[in-house]
Amino acid sequence: MTYKPPNRAPGGAPPAGLAALRRANLSLVLRELRDHKSLSRAHIAEATGLHRATVSNLMAELLERRLVREVGVEHVGAVGRPRRAVALHGAHVGALGMEINVDYIAVHGTDLSGRILVERRVVHDAMGSGPDSAVRRLGLVAKEAVEAMRRAGASPAGIVVAVPGLVDVVRGVVTLAPNLYWHDLPLADQLSSLLSPLRVPVRVDNDANLAALAEYTSGVAAGTPYLVYLTGEVGVGGGIILGGELLRGADGFSGEVGHLQVDPNGAQCGCGRIGCWETKVGLAALVRAAMPEQAYGLPGMPMPDPGERVADLARGLASGDRRMTTAVAQVGEWLGLGGSILANLFNPRVIVIGGYFASLAQWLLPHAQDQLQRLVVAAPAAQCRFVASTLGFGAASRGAASMVVSDIIDDPTTIMDSSPRPVPH
Numbered sequence: 266m267t268y269k270p271p272n273r274a275p276g277g278a279p280p281a282g283l284a285a286l287r288r289a290n291l292s293l294v295l296r297e298l299r300d301h302k303s304l305s306r307a308h309i310a311e312a313t314g315l316h317r318a319t320v321s322n323l324m325a326e327l328l329e330r331r332l333v334r335e336v337g338v339e340h341v342g343a344v345g346r347p348r349r350a351v352a353l354h355g356a357h358v359g360a361l362g363m364e365i366n367v368d369y370i371a372v373h374g375t376d377l378s379g380r381i382l383v384e385r386r387v388v389h390d391a392m393g394s395g396p397d398s399a400v401r402r403l404g405l406v407a408k409e410a411v412e413a414m415r416r417a418g419a420s421p422a423g424i425v426v427a428v429p430g431l432v433d434v435v436r437g438v439v440t441l442a443p444n445l446y447w448h449d450l451p452l453a454d455q456l457s458s459l460l461s462p463l464r465v466p467v468r469v470d471n472d473a474n475l476a477a478l479a480e481y482t483s484g485v486a487a488g489t490p491y492l493v494y495l496t497g498e499v500g501v502g503g504g505i506i507l508g509g510e511l512l513r514g515a516d517g518f519s520g521e522v523g524h525l526q527v528d529p530n531g532a533q534c535g536c537g538r539i540g541c542w543e544t545k546v547g548l549a550a551l552v553r554a555a556m557p558e559q560a561y562g563l564p565g566m567p568m569p570d571p572g573e574r575v576a577d578l579a580r581g582l583a584s585g586d587r588r589m590t591t592a593v594a595q596v597g598e599w600l601g602l603g604g605s606i607l608a609n610l611f612n613p614r615v616i617v618i619g620g621y622f623a624s625l626a627q628w629l630l631p632h633a634q635d636q637l638q639r640l641v642v643a644a645p646a647a648q649c650r651f652v653a654s655t656l657g658f659g660a661a662s663r664g665a666a667s668m669v670v671s672d673i674i675d676d677p678t679t680i681m682d683s684s685p686r687p688v689p690h
């Protein structure tokens with residue numbers, strides 16, 4: 266989260282210290298407005314501790330840049346004087362979140378206020394296509410999304426791409442994505458050069474971290490400060506929120522829970538090790554056990570849509586298919602076993618399960634919850650609940666878009682520098 270687009274030449278700008286202070290204050294005001302529907306200047310001054318005159322001055326700049334708008338009056342108390350209120354606007358500023366996974370590319374584009382402008386999922390065999398072709402496809406989907414957002418009146422200020430693997434977020438390099446067969450791929454640079462005519466900065470981050478942020482800000486357990494999110498795809502990753510903050514670790518690589526070894530005599534994992542948790546609970550493992558005719562990696566078979574595979578499973582389970590019921594019970598128990606390791610380590614209140622785990626939650630959760638209760642040591646920690654995400658396959662791309670919004674709010678001057686100044690009358 267340390268990468269920032271380079272500052273532009275400061276021709277005629279205030280000295281660096283003052284500019285930084287102003288940037289921080291603009292950010293403070295925008296953050297306050299993000300957390301509330303609308304506020305008067307007086308309320309903002311009160312909440313931020315800034316002087317009234319400073320707030321008015323900052324607001325003039327934000328209004329001029331169309332990042333906030335006047336929204337009429339707010340009445341304070343029964344006899345209070347009406348005050349003019351402002352709200353976050355930025356309908357012309359876009360935030361594009363994307364996710365590439367084993368079998369799809371997802372897109373979630375919003376404006377600054379979170380209004381959804383583009384949302385789609387494209388079936389794509391990233392596993393079989395190799396990195397060059399996957400990056401090209403990602404570039405094409407990104408270009409289409411940027412164009413669609415511009416047609417809707419919002420120019421994306423940044424793109425964040427979620428990847429299922431280890432990501433060096435500072436350099437924008439995918440260090441290792443075992444299920445995509447990627448290693449040391451400079452994805453941010455490659456995508457930036459493919460999209461160079463569009464002039465939109467690109468960042469890359471881990472899918473589970475971004476999905477955990479989406480859950481924490483807008484999911485089923487939003488606001489729960491001790492929350493673990495699990496991606497339920499072919500691979501399984503974890504995003505860990507502790508005290509309301511994303512846990513990244515010393516090198517940014519925490520949360521690789523899919524590669525906890527749970528069975529030393531198990532199957533080989535995409536990472537090359539044996540018996541990783543995701544070889545027990547990943548979608549590929551469930552499909553192999555429940556409907557082997559649709560298993561991943563069968564030669565000559567077209568890549569089925571993951572949503573269709575999961576829908577087939579749900580239909581079979583609903584009709585009581587024995588092979589599927591047995592397979593899902595086993596996966597549920599392994600899910601609970603891994604969940605208990607996380608509960609013993611981090612003592613979360615909830616473990617939000619995403620991806621296919623959420624779609625099949627009614628069959629998986631009873632087994633998983635039993636197992637978790639049995640294996641967690643501290644009684645209060647054993648009250649940790651598995652809950653199904655309601656954000657669907659789009660959680661990571663949604664989190665990616667909200668990270669672009671956070672970046673803008675952290676440093677709104679990146680927008681102001683690139684947006685046209687109104688012509689003085």
Ligand SMILES: [Zn+2]
Pocket residue numbers: 523524534535536537538541
């Ligand atoms: Zn592994």
